[in-house]
Amino acid sequence: MTRPPDPLHTTLRTAYARYQRQAGRWLDGYTRQGGQVYCGAGCFRCCDMPIRVSLAEARLTASELTAAQLNGMRQHARKTIRNARSARSLEQYVERHRQEVGFCPLLDREQGVCTAYEVRPTRCRDTYSAFPARYCAAGALEDMTRQELQAYRREVRRTPGTDGESHYIAPLEELSEPVWTQAARAMRQAWGLEVWGDFWVLTSLATDDAFMRAVEAGQADPARRRARALGLEHPELLEFA
């Protein structure tokens, strides 16, 4: 028997499609006016950044992954949690995530492609760079001399589409706001609570029956206890609202 589509998945797929249309229109205008976007097939230096998602998104991603991919996600989630538990600051957490935890297991590094492209989360959809990929690499800014950093900041300020602080394209990030809002609303309607956190942690938890039963019953404490039993609990990587 064919299972009816999950309403949360439908909400997100619709929101993603709307974002793609709007982002496409924005990009057309930007490039027509001479703006340059460096993202494209085979480019993946950003796939080692920490990613925040809603559980609704994580569940959609999980629903399309193979057993081997899910296994990779669980291993990555454990490494992410270990890093978060021992990091002394947010900066150290992000730096070690990129340098040591490493690339997302859904990345095929040989081909340079996302193996879950259709169900990648919002953050992977709305990150666009107005500078070449070498500026997105881990440590790129940290390794610059003072003069290089000053030149970088000048270039960022004079590049349309940036927020003046970094080389990522700000309006394309702002355009994804409705996706986050709709995910929040859909979770509240379905479960009576919202769950937010790390992409790999939530995707792993989304496949755990006991965790999802607690969430679907709107029970944050049992869900948190289950995550703790699985070694996937951390106050910043798993949040209930």
Ligand code: SF4
């Ligand atoms: S954000 Fe940077 S690394 Fe990521 S696809 Fe775009 S140019 Fe490449």
Ligand code: SF4
């Ligand atoms: S889900 Fe895909 S696009 Fe996002 S970090 Fe992983 S490999 Fe990269």
